[in-house]
Amino acid sequence: MSEVRAYRRTLSTWWWVRKPSYFLFVMRELSSIFVAWFVLYLLLLIAAVGRGDAAYQDFLDFAAHPVVVVVNVVALAFVVLHTVTWFSLTPKAMAARIGGRPVPPAAVIASQYVGLAVVSAFVVWLVSR
Amino acid sequence: MTKRRVEPFVWLMFSGGGVLAAVFLPVLAFLFALAYPLGWLSPPDHDHLSAVLGHPLTVLFLLGFFVLLLVHSAHRFRYTLYDGLQIKARRATAVLCYGAAAVGALAAVVLLV
């Protein structure tokens, strides 16, 4: 078979636009950019708090600027995509068993949302006052 | 003895960062990027926020939180560059992504401590 010229097909750069599941996958992966953005944003917030009340208020004003709001809305949408896809993938990545019986995926997913609710409530409680 | 490879450890950090981001970022982003600046909820007063941030447990948590999130982002973005843009310069991409993560981590350390 060595004298046969096998044809090599290459994948287009736009391979991921062709199928909805591929597109969602790439969007999910791009959420990583917005995770990094929020790390930067939160660090800036922490730095402002460190500089005093005036700097803190200035930061909140900066955050209220329409461009920043738009960026953060988009970023939050991607973060939510990350959360939803991460939770739904976890049961597929683990063969969870409790007492020898397999745990149904829905239970794994539900317990993660419970965790999300608990954490969110805790953060709100911690920060308000 | 298992072969020594760095990939399993990077993957563990990626996974940890993914869990932390999934569970903590929605509420943090909603509060501090939308609700407080836009006045949907009244922002915490400066002294209280400063006290919370200064607490050693908060510092410890945020340190781990930011580092793991940055590793998660860098790891995922690196593979997105490989798969999405088909960038072949593997070593350069890895250095750039994890390097950026390290810079960010350093900044976090400096700021928090």
Place this chain on the structure above:
Amino acid sequence: MTEPQQSIGLRVSRYRPETDDAPGWQEYDVPLRDEWTVLDALNHVKNEVDPTLSFRWSCRMGICGSCGMNVDGEPRLTCGTFLVDHLPGPVRVEPLANFHVARDLVIDMTDFMEKLPRVKPWIIRDEEMSVDDGEYLQTPEELDAYKQFSMCINCMLCYAACPVYGLDPDFIGPAAIALAERYDLDSRDHGARERLDVLIEHEGVWGCTFVGECTKVCPKHVDPAGAIQRYKLKAAKESVKAVLLPRGAR
């Protein structure tokens, strides 16, 4: 009042290495029968219309794994893909994606044939039992642990669906890893460490970004994506143990 469709078009990728520089298309019309699959249509073409068309097939019932091709862009077993599900046509039939094309719809599977033995897909034992001692016994629970992964028919649809394999041919791929897991989970096997040594490499499990398409297209419901993520966790656990525990203990 339109007449019901009597025939359906097939748009088939042709490639003759001795004369063509690149694949091209050829159109055929085949009778539209309710029970006909794409494979039936291809065999009709070869028997009645154009004997030069080359393609692989064997069992025509979804167990041999020979007839994998891309039908309307999706990796499918052509023996299980019905013409009536692709109305009004024409049905686009291409060689299985991500593989080199040898001729027409026949792909070069050398890469997969080289990768599969690397994961040692056979029972590895520390000590072989003698035949006189009888069979290895296994409980139903022990069988269930690996049964799903043993359903793989090596049809390579998962490789065709995997964008990582399409972009990086070094990636060992979904089926190979699923088969490694099949043997790791088998109670008769002691070879997990050897397979981990192969899969812990960069071209092993780490290239996978959990797109999940492999599991979607698998005709035997094997779930290679799940197997790969579990393997990553396994590799991580073993690596942590190797760091934390002294050399002697394992």
